[in-house]
Amino acid sequence: MRFSKLLVPTLRELPADAEVTSHKLMLRAGMIRKLAAGIYTWLPLGLRVLRKIERIVREEMDKSGAQEVLMSGVLPAELWRESGRWEQYGPELLRFKDRHEREFCLGPTHEEAITDLIRREIKSYKQLPANFYQIQTKFRDEIRPRFGIMRAREFLMKDAYSFHMNEASLKETYQVMYDTYSRILTRLGLKFRAVLADTGNIGGTASHEFHVLADTGEDRIAYSDAGGYAANIEMAEALAPASPRPAPGQPLGVVNTPDAQSIEEVSAFLGIRPEQMLKTLIVEGRDGGVAALILRGDHELNAVKAARLPQVASPLRMADADAVRAAVGCDIGSLGPARLPCPVIADRSAAVLADFVCGANENGKHLTGVNWGRDLPEPIVADIRNVVAGDPSPDGKGRLEIARGIEVGHIFQLGTKYSTAMKAHCLDEGGRAVDLIMGCYGIGVSRLVAAAIEQNNDERGIIWPDAIAPYAVALCPVNMHKSERLRRAAEEMYARLLAAGVEALFYDKQERAGVMFTDIELIGIPHRLVLSDRGLDAATCEYRGRRDAAARDIPLAGAVDFIRDKLAR
RNA sequence: CGGGGCAUGGCGCAGCCUGGUAGCGCACCUGCUUUGGGAGCAGGUUGUCGGGGGUUCGAAUCCCUCUGCCCCGACCA
8 A cells, every 4th residue: 555545644743632552542643533422433544453353353253163143233122121131221222213213222232132033043952052243333322431442432343142052062162262262362463361250240150351461451350370360350369368367465455546547547657557457448238228348458349249248239339428427427537347337247358367456436546456356246257359469379379460451352151141031942852942041252343453552552653463463564765756766666666565465555655754754653564664775776675673673674685575574473 | 420621723722811803833735945763944725713692882702501522530448
């Protein structure tokens, strides 16, 4: 492609609303433009990357034995009423009516649509198992779309749904999808990790998320430095400390802490470590009252774990200041686990502390030398905190590390939720009707574009992995407009690259070298060939990989083979 | 949803408080010079000042209203 014929509106200045790296770079590189909140137009360069990812996803899905279909983005309300999700889904589901006042929604996911198809068309166990996928535009009316394409309202997703007569068959396909996703991300050239995930409100038994590793990722994942254990931090179990609770060694005391409320303030004020303190969180209870959650001062509450407790409302909601005052009689900065009029649930690490410091449930006072059993009743003990780096791995092998990731894939063993609700069944060998067992498997295709950038960039711009670069090589003649000889050489090189099947971007705009290099680096073309009169005199051209520290001269005649060799790796 | 903010040329912004008929940088166009890392000089194009209503001799500016967009908030103990 000739650069002069391609719409690549690179930007020196940034629209003010871009926050994360990938969003800024996609705007600056002229890949996308915003049409409305969370809704984007893909420009030629961005679309090429999107299509490359899509192609790899499609190839691997086909290889896995899945069949491609394409369902409508507009879905009738009646199907969603059947599954119960018309009522459940909330405002994220964009609903509207047609001219006949019939209700529809824009599909955020397609379990209902595919289940409707399957219940009509598949009658016998002989047709199963089967896995259907599509690569299609989804719409979720996010409360707060942000980070550009990373969390847009409209996005491109590959979603697949498998149907089975029994659990064993589901597990088999689930494993195939797990392997397929791993292959896809490997082919894309991305560093990733598959982690155990919460099944959330979709339900089902097993679930894995696939995360592209990037320091700017929104999710935190925990993985073992020794074994193969990896889980979303929401899921990772914090084991009970190995050593038992020490015996009480200090008397109970009360100290005045007039201006100290947070853990940091109190620990600094008293000259103790946060690990020797307990923090008390009052949350809404399941029965309409409240419940107290107790954590060691240096630990964070895990909302997912806490919401699973029978005493706690799900989803988790913190009690507000007024509710705390009404229930306990003090402000939230002085809360402690003693004499609480509600269930008290302590994290495993909090339950083994002795001689600890905590709020006195009286404003401006904290207790010291406190001990469970002696000074206050033994609490209910549960795992309610986030794991931290250095915690023992739940599988008993090694210690946990924490990394940041961007969730780009999620696979679920769904079970019979939709098939039961929508009466999707099949006859088995004995002629009995059996509810189909389902799995579902999603990959955020458009999000992968952003994730790839988050993982691969520097101060100059994007650094595309070869597999998804919009063009493999940039052909950059220096001052071509001044040298007919150079123009001929560049045109010839361009033709030879194309003939060799190399996706070349010919920088034929009349720009200064600096502008040219800056453009090419910003848009992240992984390989660059520079042609100049100086080089022609020596029968060389200059090669530089986007990550290379410096350029080097290579023989002009061998340049095409050189590039082909680079790309073959 | 709650709180805050913004809307002026393609992009980034100033002007608004204190009303007098719109300006800067980038981009874009022309010419000359320049030319291996976002050039210089000169000239030029681009505006329903988000929409509607009001106050006023006069509104980008003050008032009302509508719309769009952005930011913060779901871990504070």
